[in-house]
Amino acid sequence: MTSVSEIEIIDALKLKTFDNHYQNIIQGIGDDGAITSINPDYHLVTTTDAISEGVHYPKGIEAKAIGHRCLAVNLSDMAAMGAKPLWASLVFSRPSIDQMWLEQFISGFSELANKHHVTLIGGDTISGPELFSVTLQGIVPKNKSIRRSTAKNGDLVYVTGFLGNASQGLKIIQEDKKNSSSEKLIEDFLYPNPRLKESSVISRFATSMIDISDGFYSDLQKVMKASNVGAEIKISDLPISESLLKKMPRVDAVNAALFGGDDYELCFTIPREFKKDFHEDYQLTNSTCITCVGEIKQKNLLLLDDNNKEFKLSGRAFEHF
Amino acid sequence: MTSVSEIEIIDALKLKTFDNHYQNIIQGIGDDGAITSINPDYHLVTTTDAISEGVHYPKGIEAKAIGHRCLAVNLSDMAAMGAKPLWASLVFSRPSIDQMWLEQFISGFSELANKHHVTLIGGDTISGPELFSVTLQGIVPKNKSIRRSTAKNGDLVYVTGFLGNASQGLKIIQEDKKNSSSEKLIEDFLYPNPRLKESSVISRFATSMIDISDGFYSDLQKVMKASNVGAEIKISDLPISESLLKKMPRVDAVNAALFGGDDYELCFTIPREFKKDFHEDYQLTNSTCITCVGEIKQKNLLLLDDNNKEFKLSGRAFEHF
Numbered sequence: 001m002t003s004v005s006e007i008e009i010i011d012a013l014k015l016k017t018f019d020n021h022y023q024n025i026i027q028g029i030g031d032d033g034a035i036t037s038i039n040p041d042y043h044l045v046t047t048t049d050a051i052s053e054g055v056h057y058p059k060g061i062e063a064k065a066i067g068h069r070c071l072a073v074n075l076s077d078m079a080a081m082g083a084k085p086l087w088a089s090l091v092f093s094r095p096s097i098d099q100m101w102l103e104q105f106i107s108g109f110s111e112l113a114n115k116h117h118v119t120l121i122g123g124d125t126i127s128g129p130e131l132f133s134v135t136l137q138g139i140v141p142k143n144k145s146i147r148r149s150t151a152k153n154g155d156l157v158y159v160t161g162f163l164g165n166a167s168q169g170l171k172i173i174q175e176d177k178k179n180s181s182s183e184k185l186i187e188d189f190l191y192p193n194p195r196l197k198e199s200s201v202i203s204r205f206a207t208s209m210i211d212i213s214d215g216f217y218s219d220l221q222k223v224m225k226a227s228n229v230g231a232e233i234k235i236s237d238l239p240i241s242e243s244l245l246k247k248m249p250r251v252d253a254v255n256a257a258l259f260g261g262d263d264y265e266l267c268f269t270i271p272r273e274f275k276k277d278f279h280e281d282y283q284l285t286n287s288t289c290i291t292c293v294g295e296i297k298q299k300n301l302l303l304l305d306d307n308n309k310e311f312k313l314s315g316r317a318f319e320h321f
Numbered sequence: 322m323t324s325v326s327e328i329e330i331i332d333a334l335k336l337k338t339f340d341n342h343y344q345n346i347i348q349g350i351g352d353d354g355a356i357t358s359i360n361p362d363y364h365l366v367t368t369t370d371a372i373s374e375g376v377h378y379p380k381g382i383e384a385k386a387i388g389h390r391c392l393a394v395n396l397s398d399m400a401a402m403g404a405k406p407l408w409a410s411l412v413f414s415r416p417s418i419d420q421m422w423l424e425q426f427i428s429g430f431s432e433l434a435n436k437h438h439v440t441l442i443g444g445d446t447i448s449g450p451e452l453f454s455v456t457l458q459g460i461v462p463k464n465k466s467i468r469r470s471t472a473k474n475g476d477l478v479y480v481t482g483f484l485g486n487a488s489q490g491l492k493i494i495q496e497d498k499k500n501s502s503s504e505k506l507i508e509d510f511l512y513p514n515p516r517l518k519e520s521s522v523i524s525r526f527a528t529s530m531i532d533i534s535d536g537f538y539s540d541l542q543k544v545m546k547a548s549n550v551g552a553e554i555k556i557s558d559l560p561i562s563e564s565l566l567k568k569m570p571r572v573d574a575v576n577a578a579l580f581g582g583d584d585y586e587l588c589f590t591i592p593r594e595f596k597k598d599f600h601e602d603y604q605l606t607n608s609t610c611i612t613c614v615g616e617i618k619q620k621n622l623l624l625l626d627d628n629n630k631e632f633k634l635s636g637r638a639f640e641h642f
Contacts, residue, residue, distance in 0.1 A: 004418045006446045012423060013411070013441055016431035025408070025440060034442035036408055038460070039360045048410040048441060050458060052449035087357055089369040090334070091412070091454045097325045110337035117498060119346060120334055121332045121355035121367060128373035129450030133412045135369060135457075139359070203481070 021147035030226070031075040032077040032211060037138075042139040047077035050091070050133035058174050059244050065190040067108030070132035073213065075116055076204035076264040080211035081147075082203030083140035085116055090123035091133040116196055144203065146268070151208035151227035155269035157258070160202075160288050162241040163216050164253060167260025176300075184243040198286050202268050205278040209268040217258040219223045220267055221302055238274035239315050243261040255314060257302070269296055322451040351547070352396060352469050353398040363460040368398035371454035373414070379495050384422045386511040388429030391453035394438055396515035397585040401532040403467035403524030404459040404516070406437055410445035412454040437517055465524065468590070471530035472548035476590035476617040481523075481609050482514050483509075483562040484537050485574060488581025513585035519607050523589050526599040530589040538579040541588055542623055547592065554615035556627040576635060579625075590617055598623075 014029050026043060027035040034048040051070050053059055071088060078085040083151055091108070113120065118136070144232060169189030172182045195211075204210065211218045216238075224230055238257045270278050275292075282290060297303070304311035335350050346366060348356035354368035372391050374380055392409060411430070434441065439457070482549040490510030493503045505630045517534075523530065529548060533540045538561075545551055566574055591599050596613075599622070605610060625632035 004420055006424050006448075009413060009418065009446045012427050013430070015414075016427050025442060028440065028442045029444075033479050034408065034410070036442065036458075038363070038365060042359070044359060044365070044458075046408070046410060046456075046458065048412060048444045050412045050414065050445045050447055050449075052447055055449045087355065087367070089355070089456055091369060091371045092330060092334075093373060093452060096338070097330065099325055102325050102330060106494070108339050119349065121346060121349045121357065123350075123369045124371045124454070125330045126371055126373055126376055126452075127327075128376045129452060130370075131414060131447075131450060133371070133445070133454050134416065135367075135410055135456035137357075137365075137367065158559055197510060210379060307441060312622050 016294050019287060022182060027145070027147065031217045032080040035081070035145050041141055041142055043145060043203035045081045045083035045138045045145060047074045047136060048133065048135045049073040050131055051131040057182050058170070060174065063104035064273050066107035066132065068112050069133050070190055071109050071118070072192045072194050072264065074134045074136040075112070075196060076211040076213070078136055078138045078147070079194050079196045080198035080209050080266060081140065081145050082206070082209065083138040083145060084197055085118050085136050085138040087121045087137045087241035088113065088118050089121060091126070091130045091131070092123065093128040094127040095127065095130065097312055104123060104243055107253065116194070142286065142310060145205050146209040148208055148210050148223050151229050151269040151296050152271065153221050153229055153298045155207050155271055156275060156292050157220070157231055157267065157268050157269055157294040158290050158292050159212065159216065159239060160198050160290055161263070161265040162239045162244070163212070164244050164256030164260045164263065165241055166192065166262035166264070168244060168256050170248060170262060181246055184241070185247070189262055192262065194264060195266045195288065198288050199266060201282045201285060202266065204281070205270050205274045207269040207271060209223045210265050212265045213261060215259045215261045216267060218264070222295055223267065223269070224300065224302060229302065230297040230299045230301040230303070231294055232297050232303040232305055235304055235311045237291060237293045239289060241289040243287055289292065326397050327567070331542065335522065345630035353401040354404065354531065362463055364464060364466060365461055366399060366402045366404035366459045366461055367456065368395045369454065369456045370394040370398060371452055374451040378402040379491070382494065382511060387589065388454065388593040389425035389454050391432050392430050393513045393585065395455045395457040396433070396517060397532040397534070399457055399459045400517045400520035401467070401513050401587060402461065403465060403520055403527070403529050404461035406457050408442045408458045409434060409439050410427065410456045410626035411441060412447070412452070414447040414449040414452045416448065416451065429626045438549065444597070447588055460525050467524050467527050467530040469529055469531050469544045470547035470551050472544050472590040472617050473592065474550055474617055474619045475593055476528050476612050477596060478541070478552055478588070478590055478615040478617060479611050480533065480537065480560060480586050480588050480612050481519050482584070482586040483560045483565070483610055484533070484584055484586065485565050485577030485581045487513065487534045487583035487585070489565060489568060489577050491583060502567055505562070506568070510583055513583065515585060516587045519609050520587060523587065523605060525602070526591050526595045528592060530587055533584045533586045533588050535580060536580045537588060538580045538623070544588065544590070545621065545623060546561070549621065549622070551618040551622040552615055553618050553624040555624055556625055556632045558612060558614045559611040560586050560610060577630050592631055
């Protein structure tokens with residue numbers, strides 16, 4: 001039996017399902033969300049992300065975190081497109097459900113939905129394997145969505161928040177090593193905070209954007225590939241939290257920041273000449289830190305500059321934590 | 322552990338996830354699809370239906386039928402709303418995939434998508450439990466969607482095609498009793514034919530519509546409940562195929578027609594005064610049979626008239642085949 005990768009599945013589906021039936025598809029498969037034209041002033045943005053026990057979260061975590069997570073991962077995609085989320089459809093599949101579990105799941109889902117003014121408009125409930133899938137629809141002013149494919153040589157590379165916390169929080173849960181010093185990391189894994197408020201300012205300046213779900217190193221390369229550019233990242237500038245540095249040597253924290261998944265921070269590019277205006281506008285309404293971590297380069301390479309030496313990728317790095 | 326029903330899950334989600342954030346929701350949870358306002362001339366219709374092995378189809382059926390099915394069930398919902406499908410998002414979750422299985426799945430999905438001019442715009446692929454979910458987006462001229470809640474006393478109740486074939490096809494597969502006389506029934510289960518072409522004429526005349534996925538008896542009651550009406554159905558008028566009558570006594574075929582699921586035919590109501598025009602227009606472009614099977618009544622009851630006697634519901638009927 002030949003195993004097939006996610007990329008191969010997507011490519012095969014793209015190939016066979018023609019996209020020329022209707023001319024109003026601005027962006028099909030290949031970004032954080034699809035963009036379709038349906039209004040003279042706005043584009044419709046649609047994201048679909050599913051989570052499954054043992055794949056996206058470990059067995060036994062609290063139901064509230066699962067309800068939060070299935071919506072949060074989609075809100076994060078919506079933020080990465082620079083769009084405003086409006087309507088959610090939920091596929092809720094679980095072999096059996098008790099009342100208390102359901103109430104917790106719903107409180108996690110609905111608190112986040114209400115915070116971001118998202119309404120549940122439909123979906124499906126199944127007595128089946130544990131899997132939760134959300135399709136989120138939102139709007140963005142016409143031609144104002146932020147894509148992966150439009151980073152330009154010389155743009156500054158930014159990230160929101162801190163990198164690496166979530167993957168280490170997950171590891172602590174998996175290894176059952178929870179203590180008072182790991183609470184923040186666990187919280188960052190269980191309750192990712194979609195950066196919609198931040199995105200509303202960022203998207204006025206950014207040339208490209210992606211959300212960091214598979215790890216900064218991996219997701220930045222998706223931007224590079226789509227934009228046909230490279231990047232140089234300064235390792236010393238990566239935003240690493242005190243909580244993470246307390247738990248491990250700096251080199252391990254750097255590896256977590258580069259390769260750890262589940263951060264759901266935004267990675268975006270800003271033209272150098274907008275830097276001052278961007279920082280001023282951003283700080284007026286946002287408290288989440290933003291950090292310039294490098295620059296887009298012409299050559300299709302991802303260089304990791306560790307104090308003027310190339311950062312050595314450890315074998316461990318590729319385990320993707 | 323208290324078990325929670327699908328209705329309870331939906332009600333709990335509706336209650337907690339407010340629908341007053343954005344005024345442009347015309348129809349939220351509670352119909353075959355959600356209707357949202359996003360264009361001066363068109364409404365957006367969104368349907369989400371997932372299928373899972375052992376719940377919606379038996380283990381071991383051909384991959385092509387699974388690819389067909391996950392899209393077909395959504396196209397059927399779209400037809401029931403009177404809308405034109407445009408864009409699909411697919412969640413593809415399976416523990417492992419070999420190349421040939423994937424090719425068959427994609428051929429089932431894409432042949433149906435291309436037939437109805439639907440484009441795959443996104444989704445998610447997961448190495449997880451076998452489950453396939455589609456969210457379909459379509460459009461309908463403003464205020465021309467057909468809802469469940471608008472059947473009127475005196476309207477004629479119609480169905481497309483034949484009832485009961487699919488549930489018996491499923492039974493034959495499950496009992497491994499396939500022979501040459503069961504091919505049509507098996508085909509009707511494996512490859513449901515969404516009634517979009519039929520819907521485009523029906524929706525110009527219908528006061529209400531639903532697709533028959535849970536069985537005619539059950540789905541008609543959803544229309545009755547939403548519209549606050551009752552209905553009288555003539556058992557002798559139920560459209561039952563020769564293929565089904567060859568396999569079982571008439572009374573069993575009637576039970577299959579009433580209670581068998583998976584037909585994906587349309588059930589709709591037509592004002593009596595439009596009957597002639599409707600039939601004329603329908604027959605100009607459609608060959609699928611349509612049958613008037615009864616009438617909407619004021620009183621909130623579902624009467625089954627079996628040659629002027631009440632049809633006796635057998636215990637077996639409630640097993641929902």
